Amino acid sequence: MVKTKIIFILFLVFLLESLGSAYDDDKNILEEIYFSEFDDFDDVYNEDEDEIFDVWRNNGRGNKNLVNVDTCGAAGDGTTDDTKAFEDAWKQACSTRRSVFMVPSGRTYLINATKFDGPCANGLTIQVDGTIVAPSDPEDWDPKSPKAWLVFSNLTAVTFQGNGIIDGSGSKWWAASCKKNKSNACKSAPRALTIDSSSRIRVKGLTFQNSQQMHFVISRSDSVRVNGVKVSSPGDSPNTDGIHISESTNVVLQDCKIGTGDDCISIVNASSNIKMKSIYCGPGHGISIGSLGKDDSIGIVNRVVLDTAFIKGTSNGLRIKTWQGGSGYVRTVRFQNVQMDDVSNPIIIDQFYCDSQKPCQNQTSAVEISQVLYRNVTGTSKSQKAMKFACSDTVPCRDITLDNVNLVARDGTAEVYCNSATGVIAGYVHPEAECLNSNDKKIEEYDVHNEL
Numbered sequence: 001m002v003k004t005k006i007i008f009i010l011f012l013v014f015l016l017e018s019l020g021s022a023y024d025d026d027k028n029i030l031e032e033i034y035f036s037e038f039d040d041f042d043d044v045y046n047e048d049e050d051e052i053f054d055v056w057r058n059n060g061r062g063n064k065n066l067v068n069v070d071t072c073g074a075a076g077d078g079t080t081d082d083t084k085a086f087e088d089a090w091k092q093a094c095s096t097r098r099s100v101f102m103v104p105s106g107r108t109y110l111i112n113a114t115k116f117d118g119p120c121a122n123g124l125t126i127q128v129d130g131t132i133v134a135p136s137d138p139e140d141w142d143p144k145s146p147k148a149w150l151v152f153s154n155l156t157a158v159t160f161q162g163n164g165i166i167d168g169s170g171s172k173w174w175a176a177s178c179k180k181n182k183s184n185a186c187k188s189a190p191r192a193l194t195i196d197s198s199s200r201i202r203v204k205g206l207t208f209q210n211s212q213q214m215h216f217v218i219s220r221s222d223s224v225r226v227n228g229v230k231v232s233s234p235g236d237s238p239n240t241d242g243i244h245i246s247e248s249t250n251v252v253l254q255d256c257k258i259g260t261g262d263d264c265i266s267i268v269n270a271s272s273n274i275k276m277k278s279i280y281c282g283p284g285h286g287i288s289i290g291s292l293g294k295d296d297s298i299g300i301v302n303r304v305v306l307d308t309a310f311i312k313g314t315s316n317g318l319r320i321k322t323w324q325g326g327s328g329y330v331r332t333v334r335f336q337n338v339q340m341d342d343v344s345n346p347i348i349i350d351q352f353y354c355d356s357q358k359p360c361q362n363q364t365s366a367v368e369i370s371q372v373l374y375r376n377v378t379g380t381s382k383s384q385k386a387m388k389f390a391c392s393d394t395v396p397c398r399d400i401t402l403d404n405v406n407l408v409a410r411d412g413t414a415e416v417y418c419n420s421a422t423g424v425i426a427g428y429v430h431p432e433a434e435c436l437n438s439n440d441k442k443i444e445e446y447d448v449h450n451e452l
């Protein structure tokens with residue numbers, strides 16, 4: 001009897017040792033995955049920076065073709081319909097090399113839903129220093145294109161900049177939302193500004209506010225760099241995502257301050273190489289990958305980094321959300337140097353996401369989630385579930401790494417919830433996330449065996 005016990009203990013020691021080295025291997029592999037792939041991330045954008053700045057600086061020296069919307073007949077009083085003047089100005093600016101499409105400061109332009117199509121002649125800058133407002137009454141909108149307000153498409157190497165404001169005048173849309181009042185029909189509402197099917201785009205310093213739904217959408221685009229953008233809408237405005245990235249690659253968001261009623265940033269299907277740096281978020285629903293996999297669709301998001309963020313008073317912090325029944329994957333995600341203050345779900349993976357009026361059924365298919373790193377994440381949780389890994393029973397979450405995570409609950413003791421999630425823990429992690437550790441599970445099984 002004693003003999004078998006000793007043998008068992010020896011076996012246990014051996015097991016723990018081999019697990020220890022397996023853990024080191026795991027960690028090395030993970031380091032490689034998370035970090036090597038991103039080393040050259042910034043290079044994509046630096047090439048034409050000087051050129052773009054020069055283009056603008058030269059403007060005063062007569063080197064540029066200035067197209068002022070006022071010269072094209074805009075009234076700029078906030079009540080006259082200036083759509084036609086903007087369309088005319090666009091035609092001129094787009095067709096002439098080295099143009100500046102100019103929306104001057106101190107004035108307000110009322111603009112209907114409008115498409116600004118490229119391709120344009122080289123060297124176009126869109127300078128917004130004034131305010132652009134949307135008609136406030138949903139009845140003024142063409143029901144045939146409900147999702148569009150200002151849509152820029154098919155542009156290459158274009159800069160959007162200025163201290164201006166893009167104002168969606170969304171309050172009537174919000175009141176008509178089914179999220180505000182269940183007796184309203186669920187309908188889509190316009191997105192304030194969309195950059196679609198474009199590449200090598202820079203956006204600097206614009207402010208978005210009170211959008212009807214999403215504020216700023218980057219779709220089907222490559223190489224987009226966004227700096228110093230602000231988003232501001234009430235915390236209870238429905239579906240008003242700050243910056244929404246869809247089907248886009250090589251996108252950098254930097255120094256953005258976002259407060260709104262839905263996700264501060266949302267990254268959805270067919271997006272990869274997305275880097276976010278120095279982001280302030282709150283109020284809002286946090287920084288999200290997803291939702292993905294709705295209506296049994298394929299969802300793929302790959303290579304996302306968030307580095308340095310302050311998230312305050314939001315319902316979620318760092319979130320990955322997928323609908324049941326979907327397929328595809330979310331892979332290689334790094335969240336690091338994040339400070340949270342009073343966030344309801346600071347770290348959350350939710351594979352049971354269900355944003356519909358009907359409850360969603362459990363299904364076996366799911367968007368697969370793996371290689372997600374949380375490093376140096378600290379702060380306070382409004383709920384006790386500081387970390388939640390709610391993963392599909394049939395498609396578990398794998399390689400979740402927690403490396404120096406410290407979250408305390410505002411009231412009571414912080415906890416971790418896991419369903420079908422495995423990973424590794426490094427450094428100081430609080431609350432303890434033992435439930436992630438698949439290796440522990442195996443040891444428990446041996447313990448149970450021993451009792452018998």
Ligand SMILES: *[C@@H]1O[C@H](CO)[C@@H](O)[C@H](O)[C@H]1NC(C)=O
Nearest residue numbers: 081083084112135139140141
């Ligand atoms: C802008 O929308 C209003 C309201 O639907 C409409 O009367 C007006 O003609 C539109 N302007 C243009 C230039 O289409």
Ligand SMILES: *[C@@H]1O[C@H](CO)[C@@H](O)[C@H](O)[C@H]1NC(C)=O
Nearest residue numbers: 117118119153154155196197
């Ligand atoms: C972009 O412009 C090119 C050249 O005019 C055109 O062939 C293409 O259809 C446009 N694409 C979109 C998405 O508008």
Ligand SMILES: *[C@@H]1O[C@H](CO)[C@@H](O)[C@H](O)[C@H]1NC(C)=O
Nearest residue numbers: 175176180181182183184185
């Ligand atoms: C919701 O909408 C219905 C029908 O328009 C209206 O009677 C009701 O007062 C609204 N409820 C709230 C809370 O606004």
Ligand SMILES: *[C@@H]1O[C@H](CO)[C@@H](O)[C@H](O)[C@H]1NC(C)=O
Nearest residue numbers: 269270293294297298299300
């Ligand atoms: C997601 O993107 C993939 C291509 O990467 C495409 O096949 C799929 O249809 C897209 N899913 C949705 C919901 O659009």
Ligand SMILES: *[C@@H]1O[C@H](CO)[C@@H](O)[C@H](O)[C@H]1NC(C)=O
Nearest residue numbers: 308309336337338339376377
């Ligand atoms: C951890 O993140 C915070 C920002 O949230 C940053 O100030 C701090 O320097 C980071 N610590 C390390 C060791 O990188």
Ligand SMILES: *[C@@H]1O[C@H](CO)[C@@H](O)[C@H](O)[C@H]1NC(C)=O
Nearest residue numbers: 352360361362391392393419
């Ligand atoms: C779906 O599965 C999850 C995880 O196993 C479980 O917690 C939840 O109760 C299930 N929901 C339904 C409606 O069966």
